[in-house]
Amino acid sequence: MEDPFAHEQEGFHKGLGARQLQMIAIGSAIGTGLFLGTGGRLQAAGPSLAIIYAVCGFFGYLILRALGELIVHRPSSGSFVSYTREFYGEKSAYVAGWLYWLNWAMTAVADATAIAIYIAWFGQYSDAVSAIPQWVLALIVVVIVVALNLVSVKVFGEMEFWFALIKIVALLTFMVVGICFLIFGSPSGQPTGFHLIADSGGMLPNGMLPALIVVQGVVFAYAGIELVGTTSGETKDVERIIPRAINTVVLRIAVFYVGSVVLLCLLLPYTQYSDNESPFVTFFESVGVDYAAPIMQLVVITAAASSMNAGMYSTGRILHSMAVAGSAPKIAAKISKGGVPVAGILLTAVVALFGVALNYWVPEEAFEIVLNIAAIGTMASWAAIALSHQKFLSLVKQGQYTRPGYRAPGGRFADWAVIVFIAGVMVLIAFDYPVGTWTLISLLVVIPLLIGGWFVVRKRVYEYAALRDGYTGQFPVIARTHGTDRFRNDDYNHGSGNIKNHFEE
Structure with a gap:
């Protein structure tokens, strides 16, 4: 039977291979949420953050598996927006698409802000860097990332491969060094081990509510795992590569997120971490390895650039899918000879420039403001995936579809569990006064x-x-x-x- 949604893929190139997709799947979820946001969340929630990462990671796993089954059912660069259109109609796809675009547009702002903060950190070594305003740094970052994203999907794939590799090598290096310090002791003589958690107030030093409130920030840290769906329309041999990427990425992300947070708490008291510096930089500075801190700072700049790059890629494809359906500006449907939806990417870049203005007006609060808005967009996209998957399974039961060989565990029960989790996160965002509360109020606009x-x-x-x-x-x-x-x-x-x-x- 002819695919009524095949027109969504016209003009795109199959430029992504297994090597690139594996790294994109891992790297897209390892960005500013881990490298910058973890410091502030450790400060607020304490060591319980590791448990929160594990719980949110589990639901992220359910989401990825549900999306994986839909991808094998029908690969599409429109990802879950296209599936929402298939199972719920045009109006639902319109809402899902624009909320997802808002998510990644705000993520681009968060990443530009984070990179500006990271670069400003080098001001302690250079008066020239310290003299550059944060908003100027954010502007330079936006221009460079957008320009690179406009070349071709192959360029994007290669950039993401090397960005992800740098992040993974850096995290592995930290984990190896941290484990050695736990086993053999720190060269600087500072104490390490589980007693640091006990001596600092236990797993919940600030109580349950502060720990629960950081959940929306943890969800933002996992935002990007659904990018594997967007890449499926430009990936060779989808039925083989996508399941392999999804199956491997979940375990690796769990190790990097949960493992890193546990190590950070065993190497330093949680009170030494802050929201204005990467916790990994804090650790290396604390042990007197002066050259390691600047190197790690460069790594986290790479991580944020990678996340922003992925956001530009994703929003361009989602807007294209919406444009060919009529729910986004017609110009977003245009694709260059290199297979790039240029207009869609540029539309997101305009919002990123708004982030530059935010860095000018409120540089201190810019990151937290856009993080909460992005978390809401992430919740909407996860809900769209879960609802699309449960509808797909319902139609399978009626005999209208056939499930592919790659299937999500838990069936419709898992999908509804995700929906309940998302509803809970939205409630927690409301309790995060004032930023979270005002973020929900912004939905009135x-x-x-x-x-x-x-x-x-x-x-x-x-x-x-x-x-x-x-x-x-x-x-x-x-x-x-x-x-x-x-x-x-x-x-x-x-x-x-x-x-x-x-x-x-």
């Missing part, structure tokens, strides 16, 4: 904008859907197929009216 935007684009969306399904008459007739709104030719004539009226019948 976002929701009306989404509703207004739908009324602007809906006629075009219906027209595109009618053309996609091969309708050649004046007005479409609705056929409910697989739970979504599908158009077909029919001898039945509605007479006069418009697309919207017929759609709502």
Whole structure:
């Protein structure tokens, strides 16, 4: 049967191989959330942060496996937005797509802010660097990353491969050094071991509520694991490569996140970490390895650049998927000869420039503000994946689809468990006063904008859907197929009216 969504892939190149996808899958989830955000979250939650990373990582695993099954069912650069369209219709895909775009656009702002903070750290060694305002550094970063992202998917793949490799080598180096210090003692003579946790107030030194509130920041740290879905449309041999990438990435991320946090707590009291410096830099400075701290700072700059690069890549593809469906500006559907959705990437770059302005107005709060907004976008994308997967399984049960060989564990129960988890995180964001509370209040602006935007684009969306399904008459007739709104030719004539009226019948 002809794939009605095949047009979403027109113009893209199969430029990503197994080597690149493995590193993208790992590296996309190891960025500013771990390298910068962990310091502030350790300060707030204490050693219990390791448990929080493990719990959130488990739900991230369920999400990845559900997405993996959908990918093998039908690879698409539109990822879960395309699956939402397939199983729930155009309106749901419109909401999921724009919230995901908001997520990565805000992540780009967070990454630009983080990189500016990282570079400013070198001001202690250079008066020239200290004289550069944070917003200027953020602007330079945005321009460089956007320019590199506009070349081709192969360039993106290679950049992400080496970015991810640098991050992984740095984390492994830290873990090896940290374990050696635990076994043989620190050269500087400072104490290490589990007693540091006991002497600093135990696992929950600041109580349960501060530990729970950092959950949304941990979710942001895991944001990016769903990028493997976006890359599937430009990956060779999807049925073999995607399952392998997903199966390996979950264990590695768990080791890097949970293992790193546990080591950090065993090497220094949690109180020595802060939100304005990478905890890895804090550790190396504490043991007197002066040259290691600047090297690690360069690594975390690479990590943030990698995350931002991935965000630009992802939003360009998502906006393209939405544009060919009519729910994003037409220009976002254009693809260069190199297979790059240039306009979609540039649209995200405009928002990143807003982040530059945020760094000018409130440089101290910029990172936390956009982190909370990005966390909401991540929650929306995870919910879209879980809901799409459970709908897919429901239709499988009805005999309308066949499950692929690669299947998510837990079935629909796991999908609903993810939904409950997401609802809990949204409640916790509300308790994170003032930033989290005001972030949720900002939805009072976002929701009306989404509703207004739908009324602007809906006629075009219906027209595109009618053309996609091969309708050649004046007005479409609705056929409910697989739970979504599908158009077909029919001898039945509605007479006069418009697309919207017929759609709502």
